[in-house]
Amino acid sequence: MIERYITHAGAEAIAEIVSLARGLQGLRVLHVNSTYHGGGVAGMLRSLVPLMNDVGLDADWVVLFGEPKLFAATKKFHNALQGEEVFPGEEELATYFRVNEFFARYSPFDHDVVIIHDPQPLPAIASREKREPWVWRCHIDLSAPNARVWELLKPYILRYDAVVVSSEAFRKADLPTETFIIPPAIDPFSPINRELPQEEVERKLAQYGIPLDKPLIVQVSRFDKWKDPLGVLEVYRRVREGTEARLVMLGNMAGDDPEGPEIFDRVREGAATLPDVHLITETDELLVNALQRAAAVVLQLSTREGFGLTVSEALWKGTPVVATAVGGIPLQVRDGETGFLVAPGDYDAAAERVLSLLRDPGLRARMGEAGRAHVRENFLVTRLLRDWLSLIGELLG
Numbered sequence: 001m002i003e004r005y006i007t008h009a010g011a012e013a014i015a016e017i018v019s020l021a022r023g024l025q026g027l028r029v030l031h032v033n034s035t036y037h038g039g040g041v042a043g044m045l046r047s048l049v050p051l052m053n054d055v056g057l058d059a060d061w062v063v064l065f066g067e068p069k070l071f072a073a074t075k076k077f078h079n080a081l082q083g084e085e086v087f088p089g090e091e092e093l094a095t096y097f098r099v100n101e102f103f104a105r106y107s108p109f110d111h112d113v114v115i116i117h118d119p120q121p122l123p124a125i126a127s128r129e130k131r132e133p134w135v136w137r138c139h140i141d142l143s144a145p146n147a148r149v150w151e152l153l154k155p156y157i158l159r160y161d162a163v164v165v166s167s168e169a170f171r172k173a174d175l176p177t178e179t180f181i182i183p184p185a186i187d188p189f190s191p192i193n194r195e196l197p198q199e200e201v202e203r204k205l206a207q208y209g210i211p212l213d214k215p216l217i218v219q220v221s222r223f224d225k226w227k228d229p230l231g232v233l234e235v236y237r238r239v240r241e242g243t244e245a246r247l248v249m250l251g252n253m254a255g256d257d258p259e260g261p262e263i264f265d266r267v268r269e270g271a272a273t274l275p276d277v278h279l280i281t282e283t284d285e286l287l288v289n290a291l292q293r294a295a296a297v298v299l300q301l302s303t304r305e306g307f308g309l310t311v312s313e314a315l316w317k318g319t320p321v322v323a324t325a326v327g328g329i330p331l332q333v334r335d336g337e338t339g340f341l342v343a344p345g346d347y348d349a350a351a352e353r354v355l356s357l358l359r360d361p362g363l364r365a366r367m368g369e370a371g372r373a374h375v376r377e378n379f380l381v382t383r384l385l386r387d388w389l390s391l392i393g394e395l396l397g
């Protein structure tokens, strides 16, 4: 299985992975997150866990079995860690700690390394007699966390042996725990990223009633305020003053994100005043793939973003991205090279960049090519696997 990545990552990358895995054969690694579906973390684990097994580790993945109240609390943590002034209520906090305590007590944690993803299962560590290294892998944009929530979670984070974040921008000066930077990555063989012949792209778009008569502007993101879906409409409104285009916004609902439906309703209201807008909430990974290929320009207008896998996904398909310069996005969009960066909320600048790309196919092609090369170099799952093997090796001495 790992061998098939030679075509994309090169033989040296595979040899390095095999060499790093040699000392870790049979090692039991447990990943814990809070959903099997929706969002970037679940997608990444779907590739990373089988690959870890393929190179000889014994990797497992379990999900914190929650209840709606848990996700109401953890979404507040998520929002607060990204800087919002919000704090879970007493009952939500009680649910959070109780669910984690039960989970820790009744789940099989008989492993050599435990990797906890994001805040949902963070406090499980407090209910374990811990013998093995535990890593807290935070995928959230930690550039400006709400102090009250950060102080509440910090004692739990301090119990961990290592913290992993996606970008240097998220390293916390007040966190003495050793912190590693491992950016996320995409799998070139997953349904979202695999090669897709043009006929298949067209068939997929036809299935959703999206004609290819005008250039497509696309944002693929959960309907989440941090992805600024209303801002996408604002940019599109301005673009339409300059040229014809269609806007497609695709966002499925993640199992651990209770805010999606409400945000979607607001987007639907906003979109009703604009022509040629397609809003889709279906879960369809081949549609993601087809849209990222068919788009003339992909947008990612997040106001906070841990990484934004959708950016690498689009670049991998040779599509330039106009995105906000926040969180993990500038790692992927090199301004003027693989796409354009704008300040969050600067819809005029974003529209101007989109228009310049729509008017210049040569520029689109050059940026698309640079984008694919940049992802090949930095954001394929083989690099992610290598970084994890290297970190696990280091933690186990």
Ligand code: UDP
Binding pocket: 038, 039, 040, 041, 043, 192, 220, 221, 222, 250, 251, 252, 253, 281, 282, 283, 284, 285, 288, 307, 308, 309, 310, 311, 313
């Ligand atoms: N995604 C999807 N269908 C959708 C919307 C998103 O499959 O309707 C995928 C998207 O292609 C990406 C992941 O979900 O692989 C989202 O990851 P990202 O890092 O962009 O954002 P997150 O949702 O984790 O904040």
